[in-house]
Amino acid sequence: MNRRNFFRQAATAGVGAAAATALAAPAIAQENPKITWRMTSSFTKNTDILWAAGTDIAESVKEATDGNFTIQTFAAAEIVPGLQAMDAVADGTVEMAHTCCYYYIGKDPTFALGTAVPFGLNARQTNAWFSVGGGNEMLNEFLAPHKIYAIQAGNTGAQMGGWYRQEINTIEDLKGLKMRIAGLAGQVMQKLGVTPQQIAGGDVYAALEKGTIDATEFVGPYDDQKLGFAKVAKYYYYPAWWEGGPAVHAFFNLEKFNGLPKSYQRILKDACANATQNMLSRYDTHNAKALKQLVSEGAVLKPFSQEILEASYKAAQEVYAELNGKNEAFKKIYESQQAFKREGYLWNQIAEYSYDTFMMMQQRKGTL
Structure with a gap:
């Protein structure tokens, strides 16, 4: 091959490669679009564990998408009052919220079952019912007419009276x-x-x-x-x-969530699961110390x-x-929660309760 033919062919190949790159770039951009959402929280920043679950979600999503999907977080009353978070999502004022379902029982008492009801599921049962027991699907079937899609994004554990x-x-x-x-x-x-x-x-x-x-x-x-x-x-x-074992949820505008790439939907689900675990871990870590201090102070x-x-x-x-x-x-x-609870306590009393009871006895005797 002479030098003239070599450079002619090399130039042609270069044009082809450039064209291929030009064609590929929009496809990649479409799969990982630049998106900015706003999240309003029902919680103030001084209740920092509740508030942190929302920022956990935002940070996880940003890191997992290399900054292509960012979520701006706003505390209660910075955009709308805390108890109006769901309405702000449904009407498109914001794309998502971090809130509790039972704040909205004025619309329908069924909302309470998304968070907690008297003598309902404990924390582990709540998490299991939502993630594996069909709870997430049942809740979202109920929420769809309200233009909301929900994913569990927190659990405080059993609360005080x-x-x-x-x-x-x-x-x-x-x-x-x-x-x-x-x-x-x-x-x-x-x-x-x-x-x-x-x-x-x-x-x-x-x-x-x-x-x-x-x-x-x-x-x-x-x-x-x-x-x-x-x-x-x-x-x-x-x-x-x-x-x-009350659940906290991320509420998404249903149309906006459905319009996301599947990869972004998956990232949001994983970010919410991480936030759920983090919230429970933080309360388990800090509640005991706080309780001892409260009692010492009267x-x-x-x-x-x-x-x-x-x-x-x-x-x-x-x-x-x-x-x-x-x-x-x-x-x-x-009825779904009741059936799940009956099975859950059948199992809990065999292993969890027996183990925890013995260990609590050691704690009281000072032998731990």
């Missing part, structure tokens, strides 16, 4: 009590004589201090310590029988009496019977 300005020893002590309490738990408490109040987290301390309310529940020792409840209501009860730690637990359980069953009789969506999801 709240702060009270006076001792609560009997059912009579509950009658006339004004308590900040959310979800279906408020309806159950109402049957026991309590007047439930819906108050945003940032306003609870002032309401307790002024006597506007007599009691409040929130999450657990770590958050409660930061919010200062022990200064105005010293009796700290356990457990929160209304929140045995908080009076007390269990709910068996009388109160039994009466509450009975009242909860009445609420469920009423809802199951008139709400098919609620009944469908509730």
